[in-house]
Amino acid sequence: MSQAYNPSKIEKKWQQYWEDHATFKVKDDAASPKFYALSMFPYPSGSGLHVGHAEGYAATDIVSRYKRMKGYDVLHPMGWDAFGLPAEQHALNTGEHPKHISKRNIDNYRRQLKSLGLSYDWDKEINTTDPNYYKWTQWIFLQLYKRGLAYVDEVPVNWCPELGTVLANEEVIDGKSERGGFPVIRKPMRQWMLKITAYAERLLEDLDDLDWPESLKEMQRNWIGKSVGAEVTFSIEGHGSFDVFTTRPDTLFGVTYCVLAPEHPLVAEITTAEQADAVKAYQENAALKSDLERTDLAKDKTGVFTGAYAIHPVSGAKIPIWISDYVLISYGTGAIMAVPGHDQRDFEFATKFEIPIVEVIKGGDISQEAYTGSGEHVNSDFMNGMDNEQAIDSMNQWLESNGKGKKKVTYRLRDWLFSRQRYWGEPIPIIHLEDGTMKPIPEDQLPLLLPEMKEIKPSGTGESPLANETDWVNTVDPETGQKARRETNTMPQWAGSSWYYLRYIDPHNNEEICDKEKQERWLPIDLYIGGVEHAVLHLLYARFWHKVLYDIGVVSTKEPFQKLFNQGMILGDNNEKMSKSRGNVVNPDDIVAQYGADTLRVYEMFMGPLDAAKPWSTTGVDGTYRFLNRVWRLFMNEDGNVQDKIQPIEGSDEFKRVWHKTIKKVSADMELLQFNTAISQMMVFVNEANKAEQLPKKAMEDFVQLLSPFAPHLAEELWEKLGHTDTITYAAWPQFEEQWTVDNEIEIVVQIKGKIIDRIHIPSDMEQEEMQEMALSLDKVKAAIEGKTIRKIIAVKGKLVNIVAT
RNA sequence: GCGCAUGUGGCGGAAUUGGCAGACGCACUAGACUUAGGAUCUAGCGUCUCACGACGUGGGGGUUCAAGUCCCUCCAUGCGCACCA
Numbered sequence: 001m002s003q004a005y006n007p008s009k010i011e012k013k014w015q016q017y018w019e020d021h022a023t024f025k026v027k028d029d030a031a032s033p034k035f036y037a038l039s040m041f042p043y044p045s046g047s048g049l050h051v052g053h054a055e056g057y058a059a060t061d062i063v064s065r066y067k068r069m070k071g072y073d074v075l076h077p078m079g080w081d082a083f084g085l086p087a088e089q090h091a092l093n094t095g096e097h098p099k100h101i102s103k104r105n106i107d108n109y110r111r112q113l114k115s116l117g118l119s120y121d122w123d124k125e126i127n128t129t130d131p132n133y134y135k136w137t138q139w140i141f142l143q144l145y146k147r148g149l150a151y152v153d154e155v156p157v158n159w160c161p162e163l164g165t166v167l168a169n170e171e172v173i174d175g176k177s178e179r180g181g182f183p184v185i186r187k188p189m190r191q192w193m194l195k196i197t198a199y200a201e202r203l204l205e206d207l208d209d210l211d212w213p214e215s216l217k218e219m220q221r222n223w224i225g226k227s228v229g230a231e232v233t234f235s236i237e238g239h240g241s242f243d244v245f246t247t248r249p250d251t252l253f254g255v256t257y258c259v260l261a262p263e264h265p266l267v268a269e270i271t272t273a274e275q276a277d278a279v280k281a282y283q284e285n286a287a288l289k290s291d292l293e294r295t296d297l298a299k300d301k302t303g304v305f306t307g308a309y310a311i312h313p314v315s316g317a318k319i320p321i322w323i324s325d326y327v328l329i330s331y332g333t334g335a336i337m338a339v340p341g342h343d344q345r346d347f348e349f350a351t352k353f354e355i356p357i358v359e360v361i362k363g364g365d366i367s368q369e370a371y372t373g374s375g376e377h378v379n380s381d382f383m384n385g386m387d388n389e390q391a392i393d394s395m396n397q398w399l400e401s402n403g404k405g406k407k408k409v410t411y412r413l414r415d416w417l418f419s420r421q422r423y424w425g426e427p428i429p430i431i432h433l434e435d436g437t438m439k440p441i442p443e444d445q446l447p448l449l450l451p452e453m454k455e456i457k458p459s460g461t462g463e464s465p466l467a468n469e470t471d472w473v474n475t476v477d478p479e480t481g482q483k484a485r486r487e488t489n490t491m492p493q494w495a496g497s498s499w500y501y502l503r504y505i506d507p508h509n510n511e512e513i514c515d516k517e518k519q520e521r522w523l524p525i526d527l528y529i530g531g532v533e534h535a536v537l538h539l540l541y542a543r544f545w546h547k548v549l550y551d552i553g554v555v556s557t558k559e560p561f562q563k564l565f566n567q568g569m570i571l572g573d574n575n576e577k578m579s580k581s582r583g584n585v586v587n588p589d590d591i592v593a594q595y596g597a598d599t600l601r602v603y604e605m606f607m608g609p610l611d612a613a614k615p616w617s618t619t620g621v622d623g624t625y626r627f628l629n630r631v632w633r634l635f636m637n638e639d640g641n642v643q644d645k646i647q648p649i650e651g652s653d654e655f656k657r658v659w660h661k662t663i664k665k666v667s668a669d670m671e672l673l674q675f676n677t678a679i680s681q682m683m684v685f686v687n688e689a690n691k692a693e694q695l696p697k698k699a700m701e702d703f704v705q706l707l708s709p710f711a712p713h714l715a716e717e718l719w720e721k722l723g724h725t726d727t728i729t730y731a732a733w734p735q736f737e738e739q740w741t742v743d744n745e746i747e748i749v750v751q752i753k754g755k756i757i758d759r760i761h762i763p764s765d766m767e768q769e770e771m772q773e774m775a776l777s778l779d780k781v782k783a784a785i786e787g788k789t790i791r792k793i794i795a796v797k798g799k800l801v802n803i804v805a806t
Numbered sequence: 807g808c809g810c811a812u813g814u815g816g817c818g819g820a821a822u823u824g825g826c827a828g829a830c831g832c833a834c835u836a837g838a839c840u841u842a843g844g845a846u847c848u849a850g851c852g853u854c855u856c857a858c859g860a861c862g863u864g865g866g867g868g869u870u871c872a873a874g875u876c877c878c879u880c881c882a883u884g885c886g887c888a889c890c891a
Contacts, residue, residue: 215810219886222809227890246891259891301889324889331890338891344807345889412890532885606831608819613884617818622844623831633846677820680830687830749826754872756826794871799825804871 003640005632007596011713015114023729024119027073028518035072036522037064038501038561040530040538041079043493044105045086049112050578051586051604051616056529056567058601059610059673061118063527065709066670068119069733075522076119077504079126080106084493085168088424089179091456098424098456102129112589116597117712119729124504128496133503134426135447136513137495140545142429142440143552149195152438155417157462159187164460166421186287189462192419192428192489196544200224200411203543211563213611216535223536225412230396232337232405234258234310237318239270242310245332245410249399250391253380254339254360256350257320258310259303261329262286270321272307279304279323286325301326301349313404314381324349332410344370361388416541418492423456423465425490431475434483448486463488497538498545501525501560519555524562532566539564565673570604571615578616586616598711599625605675605710627683628714631707634689635700635718642721643695651696658688659699660740666706667733675710682707697722702734750775751802752784768795775801 018024039060042053064076080102087098087105106127113120126133144150158167162182166189171178196203204224207217229247236242244258260267262283271279282304303324310319319337326345327336340350340357347370350357357366360380364371374388382398383391399405419428429441429448441448451472459467466488467473477484499513505522506514539561546560571577572584579585591600603624608614637643651659662685669678685703689695701722708715708728719728743764748771750758758780762771772795775781781803788805795801 213811215885218810222887225887225890229891244891248891326889326891328890336891343891345891348889410890412887535886606818612812612819614818617832619832620818626845627831629845676818677830680820683830747826751825751872754825754870759826792871794825796825796872800872802825802871 003636003638005629005714007598007628007713008593010717011115011117011592011597014713014716015117017716017727018119021727023727024074024076024121025123026075026121029073030521032071032073034075034521035064035067035527036075036525037067037527038076038504038525038529039078040528040534041081041497041500042109043081043084043086044102044109046090046101046105047580048105048108049588051588051591051600052531052567052570052578054116054588054600055570055604055610056531057113057116057118058604059565059567059675060527060529061116062601062605062675062709063670063673064119065712065729066733068729069705069708069731071732075124075504076121077124077126077507078113078118078120078122079124079500079504080109080128081493081497081500082106082127082129083425083491083496085171085422085424088422088456091424092458095455097453099129115592116588116601119712124507126500126503126507128426128500129424131447131449132510134496136503137426137491137499138429138441138446138448139443139513140499140549141426141491141495142443142446144194144548145430145440147548147552149198149548150418151193151195152190153193153415154188155191155193156186157189157191157421158184159189159462160184163458164462165458166462168420187462189421191417192487194416194418194544196416196541197411197413199544199547200226200413201409202547203413203540206543206547206558210559210561212561213564213566216532216539216564216566219535220540223413223540226409227412228407228409230392230399230405231333231408232313232399234313234319234337236266236270236321237309237311239266239308242266242335243333243405244335244337245408246337248339248342248392249395249405250377250380250383250386250388251339251342251360252312252314252337252395253383254341254358255312255319255337256340256356256358257322257338259322259324259327259336259338259349260306261327261334262323262325263329264323264334266335267306267323270306270308275305275307279306282323301345301352303349303353305353313402314398320355322349322353330414331412340370341366342370342372344372346370416494416544418495419489420492421462421464421488422490423450423453425492426450426495427466428487428489428491430487431477431484432487433477433480438487439477439484459488464490466490494538494541498542499549501528501542502546502549502555513554523555524557524560526563528561528564529567530564531569535566565611567610568608568612568614570607571613573616573618575615584616591621595621595625596628596713598714599628602628602679602710606679608676610673610675627686628711630686630690631711631714632718634686634695635704636721645693646695646697646700646722648698649694649696651694651699652692655688655692655696655699656740657743658685659696659702660736663702663706663734663736664741667736670709678706679710704728705731705734746798748798749800750778750781751800752781753804754802757781757784764798766797768797771795771797771801775803 037060039057064074067074082102087101090101091098141150158172160167160177160182163177167177167184172184176182177184204221204226207220227247229245230249231243231245233241233243303322306321306323308321310321312319338346340346341359342361358379359366361371361375361377363373363375377383377386377391383394386394396407427448427450429446430438432438451469453469456465459465473486473488475484475486502514506518509515542560546555549555550558572582574584576582588600603621606624635643662681665681666678704715704718716728745761746764747759747761749756750760758778760774772793785805790803790805792804
């Protein structure tokens, strides 16, 4: 009894052993092949680790442990994305400094991760809030600035006058502040922007070579939103001109009006006196609406005529110019040519305001709806008779040679709003001089430290709390002696996480961001596992920074994450997302305390495919725990000794087949991250082993190794009981013999026209003709084909014989 | 609205190239052992039928000797984007 499986005892024992022996320290030995396995690092929140985190971390850990046994030098690090809003909010509420909150949460996370037996090299631990780390985040910012990729712009933010602070989008609910329910308005403020749009094409193109889930690549493609079209210049009667972007230059003869976004700078200039009041009212109304309202209430088109007319670039016709909020200032040129016959939005608008609708492509019924398909062009001068493709080319040529426009590519991707009006983030290393110019802080003066502040409170002006710290804010430019003010904006949480994978390679380097040779050895990341919630922003930002680093010679791969995998969400036992309010949250600490980390790891991997969403089941955990108990008893008797039936023998042919099939299946599943089926095969092995009279020791050792990535503590313990004195971590992964992975006698089915009529046992290597003969000699077959003609016989080796008789 | 996934027993899920649907686990049923059982072991467990047998992978249609798997169509659920010109 006392010698039963005791996870709490053996898990502590082996965690201590691994720590004492630095078992998982990266060897950094160029002689062995490398494997870089990375989990998305967490924001250390106050509520601690979630079973969903554990799933992704366990998966990466299992692969890491497998690769070590396969002879790889494995980099498997962990760290903390510790800047961010929750700590700052907590600081505002309690007065406690965010760095203390952060440290407490990190200590808790580290304890939890260690309790799961994750094989990290803790010497590689990083923390984005550590000045030795954010020094290099600031350094990257300066490289971006030098290359013109960081610039300042006026951008609207969520300003809450009552709180005297700017809010993040997630802090605004229905136009009110989440805390206090105060009104929030859009207010333009000076902001740092990063020119990610300059990399749009490369970010799009290089997706093709990545081993990522296709759905995720698609999300990035949609986010980048490339569209190919033309820019067309319309002159305005009595004024200058404006450009529109269109993907359908072939419909130019169908234009019956133009629309400018309400914010378009030309609106004020071209609006006629009679229309001025209406236009102004419309603009004001549009400005009050949030982005959400503007899109949500999209069903009904609104707009106002400016009184001005554009001149059609080809026909010279007079085209009325309207303003409407269905045209977005942020996309294309903020102005469109409207073709109601062939664009549904324009159709709705034209119908409402009784603007003429002209057909220029045959194929639809434009009295009912816009026709957006392909067809023969009509009413289109030189394009008449052409199809869409020809007409687009033809119009693009005409525009180009007549100086009225050109072919043009537009992206939906916007530049990255990079500043936050917060204390708890990396300070932006820029000073603003008295003369109005700004200047980067010299690289050798980094890091620019966050000042210690007794109290963190809003500045009231919309600037970050740093503005209150006058000693820090007011400075002098050492070069010119001019008075200067430090930038009070800080960087967003995305900054530190956009390059952390690089720092893990060389975390203590004080001379450079990462040693060149080390970087060449370790990049790209061979496996990156994390949640799908980072599908767009984190992964796009990190790719962007990586490409910049590539351009300046810091890294030598075009992409950081060669293979990426999204673990699916773990739902509560009621099939709903886990949340405190639903009361269905499972705390990994509780599972570890009750069943042990090995059970938690094996259960989470056994639940289903790694990328699927799957509900938690308490009885499922019980089942996994029972499995590990069965494993224990298979090896150990009640006196705490290895079972007598484990002997240095070869084993029966039957058992050898299960043994080698298991090695083959588990090895293959490891490569494909199909852990659920690997575990089920190990269960099959255990079921068979329990039936056997005697068990070959070699088979049992192999099994312990197969199990060890999943249940490392149990495996270490059994490995030791089997007489090994060294850790199982680096024991060479078992090999299977192909001959033992196939049965020599198998059961096949005999079908008549696809219906199973009988089953027979045959040697697995029996040839097709012999199979046919055997099938035809069966009584049941003879009876079934009595009086019929055999049309065809299909025999598939090792599978079946199908007789077609009529 | 557009795009991308996913639909298999009571539940989680398995099923190389189209080739025995339901591996493995949970739950359940019966039995054994036991002072006891929420431990352990044995057997059963898709649906209908006493049985023979028939039916069965979201619905309908198709290709094929053979379809969970391929094609068409519809439905449902989830995720992403959402007036992107």
